[in-house]
Amino acid sequence: MRMTKLLDAQGLEILHEGQRTRLKWHRLRKRFADRLFSAQVMAEGFAIGASMELDLRVRADGGFVVLHDSELEGETTGHGPIAGTSLADLRKIRMKDGDRPLTLSEDLAAMMQSSHPAALLQFDIKDDYEAIGVGGIAHLAEHFRDVSASVIVSAGSLDLIVAVKEKLPHLLRGIDPTDKLYDIRQAGGWKAVETELRADLSGPSEPDTVYLHWPLILAAAKDGLDMIGLCRDEGKRVDAWTFTLKDPEAGFSEDEWRSFSALMALKPDQITTDEAPATERAWRRRVAG
Incomplete structure (x- = not known):
């Protein structure tokens, strides 16, 4: 086992048994103590080649704002x-933490004009295609057609991802079938989950990455379904979300270590976390004995 040569404090990846697993900064937070959707953290991530995620919500004019909740x-x-809410009204509103202005999609495009070649920014669109419509897709196409940074657009709505593929074919695409797969597991068992997942992988969205809740991945593996292996056999990457240490200074509790090491044994391409540097440090301490 060898580790990344990058500084522990950077929290970019773990190398284990030949597999490089990136640590993605959830909601633009390198650490849970960081402000939500921090432009400063995003700038740092772009500079050092981090994988990062932010959420987008559609606004009244068809553009977007960087927020997670619908309200x-x-x-x-x-x-x-x-x-x-109109664009003009959103410009008057502030983030609760830090009394900062909201980040609009127009601002975001301007912030993404230079980046490390390894940097990757995920746009996780929280609204469905019905809410966004043709106007929202046109807005994305107008503002993000020429960005130099690597972007992956993800959503739970397959129709939305197909629309992104048609208008912005150069952007990577991700799907998150987690909620649907939990429902299918409850109703029809793991075989039905496997059938549905295979259908999504071969469907018209043509995803690069599949986002899956890490407890779902481990529950499936316990019953003999390797969801990560299934996706990788189809040429897709897997992001396991969201694993965040309860005590970043202390590192893994025994329960956390059992879960995280079991997850790493399945070789995910990426793990989403709110504590990337602490997770990398904690992993290194554990494997060093």
């Missing part, structure tokens, strides 16, 4: 549904 109350000083 403004949770993360901002605003009120009401984001999809019904």
Whole structure:
């Protein structure tokens, strides 16, 4: 086992048994203590080649804002549904943590003009295609057609990803069938899950990456279904989300270590975390004995 030569503090990846597993910075947080969707963290990630994720919500004019929730109350000083809020009103609203302006899709495009070649930014679109429509896809095409940074667009809506493929074919695509697969597991068992996952992998969205909840991956593996292996056999990468240490200073608890080491044994391409540097350090301490 050999580790990345990058500094521990960077939290970029773990190399284990020949497999490179990237540590993706969830919601633009390198550490849980970082501000949500931090432009400063994004700039650092672009500079050193990190894999990062942010969430996008559609606004009233068909553009987007970097937020996770569908309502403004949770993360901002605003009120009401984001999809019904105008661009002008969003410019008046602040993030609750740090009293910062919201990041709009137009701002985001301007921030992405230079990056390390290994940097990857995931746009996780939280609304479905019905909410976004042709106008939203046209907005993405207008603002992100010429960005030099590597971008992967993900969503739970397969129709949305197909629309992105048609308008922005140069961007990578990701799908997240997790919620659907949990429902199918409950109703029809793991064989039905396997059948559905295979259909998604070969479907018209043509994903590069499949995003799967890490407990679902481990539950399937325990019952004999290697979801990561299945995806990789089809040429797809797998991101296991979201594994965050409860105590980043102390490292893995025994339960966390059992889960994380079992997950690493399945060789995911990427693990989403809110504590990337701490996870890398904790892994290194454990494997060093």
